[in-house]
Amino acid sequence: MITGLTWLLACQLAGEVLVRLLDVPVPGPVVGMLILFVLLRLRDAGDDATVVRAGQGLLRHLQLFFIPAGVGVVTYLATIRDNVLPIAVALVGSWLIGLAVVGWTTVLLERWLPERRTT
Amino acid sequence: MSETWEWLVHSPLFVLLLTLAAYRLGREVRDLTGGHALAQPVLVAIVVVGGVITAIDLDYADYRDGTEILVFWLGPATVALAIPLHRQAHRLRGFVVPMLVAIPLGAAVSIASAILLVRVLGGDDLLARTTAPKAATTPVAIALAESNGGIAALAAVLAILVGILGAVAGPAVLNLLRVKDHRARGLAQGAVSHGIGASRMLADDETEGAFAGLSMGLTALAMSLLLPALVALLL
Numbered sequence: 001m002i003t004g005l006t007w008l009l010a011c012q013l014a015g016e017v018l019v020r021l022l023d024v025p026v027p028g029p030v031v032g033m034l035i036l037f038v039l040l041r042l043r044d045a046g047d048d049a050t051v052v053r054a055g056q057g058l059l060r061h062l063q064l065f066f067i068p069a070g071v072g073v074v075t076y077l078a079t080i081r082d083n084v085l086p087i088a089v090a091l092v093g094s095w096l097i098g099l100a101v102v103g104w105t106t107v108l109l110e111r112w113l114p115e116r117r118t119t
Numbered sequence: 120m121s122e123t124w125e126w127l128v129h130s131p132l133f134v135l136l137l138t139l140a141a142y143r144l145g146r147e148v149r150d151l152t153g154g155h156a157l158a159q160p161v162l163v164a165i166v167v168v169g170g171v172i173t174a175i176d177l178d179y180a181d182y183r184d185g186t187e188i189l190v191f192w193l194g195p196a197t198v199a200l201a202i203p204l205h206r207q208a209h210r211l212r213g214f215v216v217p218m219l220v221a222i223p224l225g226a227a228v229s230i231a232s233a234i235l236l237v238r239v240l241g242g243d244d245l246l247a248r249t250t251a252p253k254a255a256t257t258p259v260a261i262a263l264a265e266s267n268g269g270i271a272a273l274a275a276v277l278a279i280l281v282g283i284l285g286a287v288a289g290p291a292v293l294n295l296l297r298v299k300d301h302r303a304r305g306l307a308q309g310a311v312s313h314g315i316g317a318s319r320m321l322a323d324d325e326t327e328g329a330f331a332g333l334s335m336g337l338t339a340l341a342m343s344l345l346l347p348a349l350v351a352l353l354l
Contacts, residue, residue, distance in 0.1 A: 029198050030256075036198050065196055066257065066315055070276065072275060074173055095281050105220060105225070109216065
């Protein structure tokens with residue numbers, strides 16, 4: 001468990017350092033995710049690898065880590081109430097449009113592109 | 120008595136225990152309702168914790184300080200999204216082009232529609248700048264709101280609300296939209312509802328979860344690059 005967590009932290013740290021050195025507007029953990037992906041591919045890591053077990057343990061409880069920021073809603077209840085129409089419609093409307101655009105674009109391109117595999 | 124009470128509510132132990140217990144309760148509710156879409160642990164927990172800290176009059180800032188240790192793990196957990204992707208890597212074949220077209224397009228449409236809807240419905244410039252990055256994962260939404268003149272903490276809240284919306288309604292709406300391909304479903308969910316949406320997909324289907332995680336990462340990247348230009352163009 002600790003070895004696995006160490007790997008996750010090391011990838012995040014590498015990602016954080018990299019985005020600062022290269023001054024790119026991407027969050028460190030996202031670059032860390034790409035680094036871990038490359039490492040896992042290179043080592044062809046199986047399900048019993050320590051980093052896989054530790055990571056899946058964290059992912060099972062991914063929602064837990066969002067709670068503290070989400071509770072911040074209590075400090076903005078008045079702002080949200082005063083702007084309930086623009087906030088609610090923009091959230092739901094923009095969410096729905098984004099979902100449809102990404103879903104449909106992907107499906108259409110998969111269908112049209114010739115290199116599509118039939119398996 | 121009141122001194123002990125003061126110590127208690129300001130102790131990280133108390134707010135951590137409260138958060139873990141509320142999350143635990145959220146998972147119980149999900150299991151009891153047979154995995155009902157509305158019973159997302161994060162939603163139940165936010166309602167419970169929000170209610171408790173309001174009832175005992177605990178400042179959100181104090182609560183936030185005490186739970187910093189939990190927030191810390193969001194980073195390594197984001198890194199861990201590489202794992203389902205690695206397990207599903209064979210499904211990336213023939214999917215790279217659709218993905219690289221759909222994600223930037225989705226990010227641009229998300230940002231533009233959020234800004235325009237807020238403005239059309241009478242929200243001010245500040246609210247539009249705060250709402251624009253809401254489809255990006257929470258830390259990115261915070262950073263983008265900050266660098267583009269929005270309210271960072273409110274942007275985090277909106278990102279979480281839209282994540283919860285995806286966790287609750289994403290799979291059902293994708294059925295209505297007749298998107299059946301697991302990779303496309305994951306990609307769409309991750310593009311609009313980031314990690315919280317991905318966690319729902321992971322619970323349903325590993326391919327969908329893996330692609331939602333990947334999509335979340337690529338969307339964060341696309342939004343970071345596109346948002347300043349779109350804000351300048353539309354506001």
